[in-house]
Amino acid sequence: MATSQALPELASVPWRQPTDARWLRRWARIWHAWTLLYTVPFICAGVGMIWLEPLATPVGLAALAHAWIIPELYAFRGASVVRPKQPRASAQAPGAARCAATAFPGEPVAQGLLGDLLGHDERELQRDTGLALERGALGIWLLGEGGALLVSPGGRRVHCFCVRAVDRELPPSDRIAHLLLALRVDEEGFAIVANHAFAGAPWRVARRMPPRMRPALAAARQGAG
Amino acid sequence: MDRTGHTTLAEWTTEDDAAFAAAVREFGEQQELGYIGTVPDGPGRATHVRQLPRDADTVILRRPIAGG
Numbered sequence: 001m002a003t004s005q006a007l008p009e010l011a012s013v014p015w016r017q018p019t020d021a022r023w024l025r026r027w028a029r030i031w032h033a034w035t036l037l038y039t040v041p042f043i044c045a046g047v048g049m050i051w052l053e054p055l056a057t058p059v060g061l062a063a064l065a066h067a068w069i070i071p072e073l074y075a076f077r078g079a080s081v082v083r084p085k086q087p088r089a090s091a092q093a094p095g096a097a098r099c100a101a102t103a104f105p106g107e108p109v110a111q112g113l114l115g116d117l118l119g120h121d122e123r124e125l126q127r128d129t130g131l132a133l134e135r136g137a138l139g140i141w142l143l144g145e146g147g148a149l150l151v152s153p154g155g156r157r158v159h160c161f162c163v164r165a166v167d168r169e170l171p172p173s174d175r176i177a178h179l180l181l182a183l184r185v186d187e188e189g190f191a192i193v194a195n196h197a198f199a200g201a202p203w204r205v206a207r208r209m210p211p212r213m214r215p216a217l218a219a220a221r222q223g224a225g
Numbered sequence: 226m227d228r229t230g231h232t233t234l235a236e237w238t239t240e241d242d243a244a245f246a247a248a249v250r251e252f253g254e255q256q257e258l259g260y261i262g263t264v265p266d267g268p269g270r271a272t273h274v275r276q277l278p279r280d281a282d283t284v285i286l287r288r289p290i291a292g293g
Contacts, residue, residue, distance in 0.1 A: 008261055008273060009289050081293070109230025119268060135269060146293050162293030167228070170288070174226045178287045181263045184271035195292035 007182055007189035019191035021138055024150070024199075028157045031199040035071055042067035071204070078160035078198025079208035081147025082131060084172065110173035117180055129216035132176050133223070136187045140220040143183065145175045148194060149217065151202065155225035158202045158217070163194035226287055234286070239279055252277040252284070260286035 017023060046063035049056040104110075115123045118132060126132045131142040131149075139159075142149040150159040165178035183190045198205070206217050234255065235248035252262060262274040264281045277284060 005272065007290075009291065012289075012291070104228075106228055106230035110226070111230075113226065113231050117265065163290055164293045165288045166291055167288045169228050170226070171228070171230055174228075174230060177226055178290060181265070181271050181285060181287050182290045184265070184269060185263060185273050190290075193290060193292060 005186055007186040007193060009182070009193045010186075010189050013193055016192045018188060019196075020188055024138060024152065024157075024159055024191075027196060028152065028159070028199045035074070035200065038070055039067045042070075071200075072208070074198055075200060075204040076208045078158070078200065079205045081160045081162050081197055082142065082144030082149055082213060083146075083210060084130060085145050104171035107171040107173060110171035110177065114173040114177045114180070117177060125216055125219060126176070129213045130172075131213055131216040132180055133216060133220055134180060134183055135223065136183065138187055138191065140224045141183060142216050142220050143176050143179045144213075145172045147197070148179060148183075148190075149205065149220070150191070151217070151220040151224040153224055155202065155221040157199060158205045159196065160198040160205065161191065161194035162197050163190070226285060231285075237279075245277075245279055249277045252286075255286050259289065261289060263287055 042063045046060040046067065049060035049063065111127075114126065114132065118126060122133045131144050134141045134143060136150075139150045139152045142151070146162065146164040148161045148163055150161065151157070152159065163179060165175050170178070179190075182193075202217060202221050206214050209217060235244070235251045237244040237248045239245075256262065256275075262277065263285050264272045264274055264278060265283060265285065266272055274281075274284065
């Protein structure tokens with residue numbers, strides 16, 4: 001039997017560096033430094049202008065607003081990787097499951113298959129939050145329809161990855177099952193194929209996640225801590 | 226796994242050569258369509274297979290993934 005523990009999809013991204021724990025730590029530090037680099041100057045400029053010339057307060061406040069908005073936009077970008085994709089996103093609240101089933105007739109069947117792949121606690125969490133929790137060597141993963149979050153050991157950093165099954169017409173749970181199987185075959189390969197979108201503190205990502213999904217991130221942090 | 230949720234393409238037993246041969250043909254056809262064979266190996270583990278394993282309980286054919 002010909003088997004492999006490497007993802008076949010790696011052949012499509014031969015130029016990418018191996019994404020191991022060391023790479024993730026380095027990338028988290030780079031994101032941290034980058035956040036300070038574009039935040040601290042705006043804070044200094046804003047405070048300095050207000051202190052030196054009170055008449056410049058509006059401009060100083062605008063600089064402080066930049067220091068707040070830009071990190072928020074980056075965090076929003078990170079959280080968006082697990083945001084439900086349309087048309088499911090249009091049905092966030094009550095009746096969401098019914099709307100998903102209408103838009104994707106195969107969703108109930110796909111949900112059953114995904115449930116079979118998950119353990120009891122993970123299955124319940126996925127049904128409540130839409131995210132599948134999977135423990136790996138790099139940390140704890142949360143898989144969504146079009147992306148994944150990786151909570152590093154210790155629970156102090158979250159890496160956000162854009163990654164999806166190539167067939168966009170798949171039911172939402174099937175998309176998660178595709179990612180789950182690929183992750184289980186080759187965790188580092190999965191992280192190499194995925195596009196790294198953001199790294200930062202979990203609270204920054206949680207604030208920008210749909211409320212329904214936040215318990216999944218809390219559970220992942222608890223598991224990683 | 227497909228747009229219907231999932232479809233059973235073939236079933237076989239280790240003793241049934243004809244059923245296994247039919248499953249191998251189906252497996253090959255799906256690979257040509259771009260599907261990837263994966264065998265769940267229990268909690269948290271799975272294996273990529275390029276040939277249909279006769280003794281596997283389940284082989285799941287999935288689409289490739291890519292960075293979004």
